[in-house]
Amino acid sequence: MYLIITRNFPPEIGGMQSLVWGLSRELSKNYLIKVFADYHNEHKKFDEQATFSIERVGGIKLLRKFRKAQLINEYLKENKVQGIIADHWKSLELIKTSKKKYCLIHGKEINHSIGSSINKRILDVLNNVEKVIANSEYTKKLAIECGVIENKIIVINPGVDPSDELDQKSLDKVESLLKIKTPRLITVSRFDKRKNHEKVIMALRNLKQIYPDIVYICIGHGDEESNIKKLVKELDLNGQVMFFKDISSNLKNALIAKSNIFVMPSVIHKSSVEGFGIAYVEAAQYGIPSLGGKDGGASDAIDNGKTGLICDGNSLDEIYSSINTMLENKKYLEYGSNAKNFVTKFHWSRIIEEYKKIIN
CATH class of the missing domain: 3.40.50.2000 (Glycogen Phosphorylase B;)
Incomplete structure (x- = not known):
């Protein structure tokens, strides 16, 4: 036992x-x-x-x-x-x-x-x-x-279950919500300093000049929620940022699957650090590539230059240029396809074998 x-x-x-x-x-x-x-x-x-x-x-x-x-x-x-x-x-x-x-x-x-x-x-x-x-x-x-x-x-690395089958009703709802908004960026996480929503929103202001219909979907809640919403208002990005919380897993998965890039360029805030980032893996299961930060364990979850990009989350220029690189010529499609193949290494059926080796 x-x-x-x-x-x-x-x-x-x-x-x-x-x-x-x-x-x-x-x-x-x-x-x-x-x-x-x-x-x-x-x-x-x-x-x-x-x-x-x-x-x-x-x-x-x-x-x-x-x-x-x-x-x-x-x-x-x-x-x-x-x-x-x-x-x-x-x-x-x-x-x-x-x-x-x-x-x-x-x-x-x-x-x-x-x-x-x-x-x-x-x-x-x-x-x-x-x-x-x-x-x-x-x-x-x-x-x-x-x-x-x-x-x-x-x-x-943490294990994941194979992704749930997408619910058509939820997919239809997402298309109804997003309509012509494209390209689509998404973050699923708590609103806290280390997740770096603020810098993504600041980069969005510049990306809007190239992609006037761009949208940034934020799913979650947390201590920084009011500050993030205040920043969106100050930068006049209410039409580009959509907030969701306490939604069903079906709707969350449909929003991920209908997005183009998962963005979470995490940073170290005080002693708080992103040890791994299971959210990158969950996005990859739906063929969505990620932008992660160099501070923390994102490099285990993202194969830089193949399934997404790793950038310096403290640099607004790097966040902007990394997102733009992935959007140019729809590079995110290639990264997303690679991500979907890469992510099978995190399935519990494989990860549990590593645990069995050490306890045996």
Whole structure:
């Protein structure tokens, strides 16, 4: 039996949640799996459809960590467990066992100054596990710089399920919404500083001179939403930027599939960094190429010059010229075709084999 300990699990929505769910589901096809996850108001209905055991731990966040660790430590004493896989170093911090432990790392959660108290806590956990599983080459490099022992780290990119079949009703709705607007740029992400919506919007002002019918579709919500909308108004781009949030997955997928370029030239903001960028992979499944930023793990998800482009997200000129390069002569069609072929390497059927190699 393997235990999976997580702070991030469906029905809560997010990249980490999808990753841990996919990993648990795929491992359960070959191993006995038990998941210890945080309580969620709507978890009962979700948990019923799982083919493995899920134990939820509730309570005040501060106390939950200790209660969860106590439950897991007791379970380890009373049951035969081969190993433990955790979504975060904090999930392992209070676990007392000699069993093999594996910890996923994602980027920003380990990005703390060497010698700081939190860095010491991180290293106490990560340097005492069997393997540290980084989501990208960038995250591996970051971990080494932060003091993690290099030969403990292995890179396994996040897995994805093959894309859902597109719903014709949603596709028709998108065409009705967008009408003659073209070319079409899209970002699906939280509105936060590191995602860099602002620079894309600033580049859009110049791109509008060449492509008067251009549209930028923004799907998501977050702390920066009001600032981004304010910028759109200041630059007189209300006719070029469309905002969507809390929409169905069918409509989201149709908007992606009907776009030309996925744009997310991420930057490092304070300690926040894009460790991988599963959104680039999800766009590629629909044959949509991406523009990513050089700061972070986008290079694992985008084959630069083949499935999209990597640029300096801090440079407005680079963002503008990269988008323009992809739009000129419809270069995005070639990149998109390549992206659709490239993305199969991230399918869970392949990714899970990498996990099986290390736990075996």
